[in-house]
Amino acid sequence: MDIETILAEGESLTIEFKSQIFDKELVKAVSCMSNSQGGTLLIGVEDDGTVCGARPRHGDATNPDRVAAVILNTTTPPLPVSVSLHHYGDHEIIRIDVPIADPGPTGTKDGVFTKRVLDTKGEPQCLPMTAHEIVSLGMVTRGQDFAAAVARGATLDDLDPDEFDRFRHRCADTGDPIAKLGDLDILRALGLEPHSAPISIGAILLFGKNHALRRWIPNAEFLFQDLRHGPSSTNDHIVGPLVKVAEELRSRIDSRNTTTEILVGLHRLEIPLIPEITRRETVANALVHRDYAELGPTRVQITDDDFIVTNPGGLPPGVTVANILEQSKPRSVLLASAFLRAGLVERKGKGVNEMFEHQLRAGRDAPDYSGTTLDSVVVSIPLGTSDLDLVRFLRTYENDNQRLLTLDELRVIHEVKASGSLSPGELASSLDLPSSAVRRITTSLLEAGIVESRGTGRSRSLHLTARFYDLAHDRSAYVRVKGADPFQLERMILDYVAAYGSITRAQAAELCQNTPPQARAILKRMVDKGALRMVGERRGAKYLLEETA
Structure with a gap:
């Protein structure tokens, strides 16, 4: 990333600005950054991104090798960084690229161990590491179980x-x-x-x-909470060995599970509120992958809208929210192996993928890991009403063709259904898939008669086939989706915001005569383009013109 881009992005978890800084504080800053996600530190830049220039550190000039040597010789274990000088206008900036501590954690020779985190306002700061965190990070980075x-x-x-x-x-x-x-x-x-x-x-x-x-292991404690109003409401504190805890959590969840029955042709299909694979994998992953050096209980919660599991400690090294469907790395191989032999986890090591697949095949939104931070893993499983029309459509196709749709095919179908129509580029962006993979998947779905395309080149978009809307007994919706002009819809929304100051997702859905998920996709596209800016979160979110936000 070049200097201009870094300055434009501003301070974050991986970017730090310092107008001036002495060696002792510099060593603390880079070791703090290394114990998080690494990143880049610029000296000669104010907190707001204004370039003021770095003072020479060695007489009349700055020697990058001497800066790197100071950091290497005053950190433990020694932290190798890359130091370079850059000219920005009439000013000089010292750039320090900091790697993730490996092995870690990294501290100063004075025994200071900190880690970079975001506070409640989203601002970066360095906080002291506890003894438990130092031991835990040290074992993880050294490959010790x-x-x-x-x-x-x-x-x-x-x-x-x-x-x-x-x-x-x-x-x-x-x-x-x-x-x-x-x-x-x-x-x-x-x-x-x-x-x-x-x-x-x-x-x-x-x-x-x-x-x-x-x-x-005093931190091995678990909470099961049913936060819905009614006789099933509970707040149970559980302490015990892990296999027993897994069985107790399963019993509590299963006793509160319900099913919806639908007919697909001549077959009766049951759709559980919480699929068995979802219950099994979320609970097992929470018990096996949690960081038992972190304070706080593992929480398993059922609300009116979601099934939520919150686990102390971040994702295992190498696993991120973006690659969670591709990477499977247990924090403890020994515990994972024991759970595997006891039949408590998926034998193929793809339990998360199966959880996504079952959720989508049941006509619900995919699991959401967006609440995950460096300190906790949060997975939220939507429990809203299943899209039964989509379930019938998918099962009819699979029964007729004797072929199960793949996870990526299901993800594309759900995204297209929720948005009404999407271009291949928008699909690649929203699903975080390579463009080549989107082309392959959409070609397969086009040949299968599940989606149709409209337009050519960059204006080409995809929508569900007329067969879906026929099964859903909503043929007029097919005409609306196929004939919808996305630019016209965006123009309508911009006119509304210009007249009334803001628009909500529900108001956009009513204005465009489409569903809230479809309105969400249009609004997201407009935010990505820079036409609108979102203020607030979830149901409380509203959208303003960018220049007035």
Whole structure:
């Protein structure tokens, strides 16, 4: 990223501006950045992005190699950074590119360990790292499995024989031969017997008695909350070994699950409120992938609109919200393996993908990870009313053609359905897919008769075929979608905002005579173009002209 782009973007989690800074504070700033996502620090720039120029640091000039050497020699472990000088008008800027700490965390020689985070206003700041965070990050970046760490002072008496029986019973159901082993041999088979001691942290997590959990892993606590009004409302605090906790959470969720029945041809189809794969994977991922060094409980919540799981600790290294469908990296391989043998996670390692697929095939929106931060993973599963017309359409196609649609095909179909019509470029942007993948998927869907195209070149757009609207008994909607001119709709919205100051998603839907999801897509497109700016969030959001926002 060039200097002009960095200045235009402004300060963020990965960009920091300093007008002037002494070496001691500089070392703190770069080590703080390295313990987060790395990034770029510019010296000679005010907080608001105004370039004031950096003073020479070594007599009449600045030697980039000496700046890098100071940082390398006063951080622990030594942090290699890239330092360069750039001229901006009449001013000189010192640019320091900071890598992610590997191995980490990185501190100063004075023993200061901080990490860069965003505060409640979205502003970046450096906060002290706790002892738990330092240990946890150190193990993760060094490829060490915390479950293999020694639980010092623990003995076999701290483990519950009933929990070994519970684990054996589950393994017997999956046909795993570990079900025939004794307690100590199970620990050895799972890699949970350290060489220097008989009991590991992982053994306590899976088989420990409650007093052992409170002593060695006090953060292993879980909350189940049904926040809906009515007799099912509850707020349960759960402490226990992980397999038992997984079963208790499953029982609570299943007792509150409901199903909707529809007819697809001659077949009766049941659509659960929370699909079994969704319940299984969200709970198992929360138990296996959470950072047990982080304070706070894992929360499993059911609201009127969503099924939400919140987990302390960020995503495992290498996994991001953008690549979560492509990457599968457990924080603890040992715990993941134990859950796999007990049948508590997807054997192919693609449980998240299956969760997305089941959600979309049930006619609901995809799981949402947008609430995830560096300190917690949040997945929200929409529980709104299923789009039964879309479910019938998809199942009719799959039954007639004896072929299941792929996850990416389902994602494209849902996006097109929600928006009414979209161009291939808009699909690539909204789904974060390569243009080549979108071309391949849309070509397949066109050949299958699931979508149709209108226009050519950049004005080409895709919408669902007339067959869908026929099954939905809404043929007039097909005519509206096919004949809709996106530029005309945008012009109508701009005229409305110019006249009344702002517009909401519901008002845009009424104005354009389309659905709220379709209106959302049009408004998002206008925001991306810079025509509008969104103020507020979700249902409280409104859209203003960019120059008046």
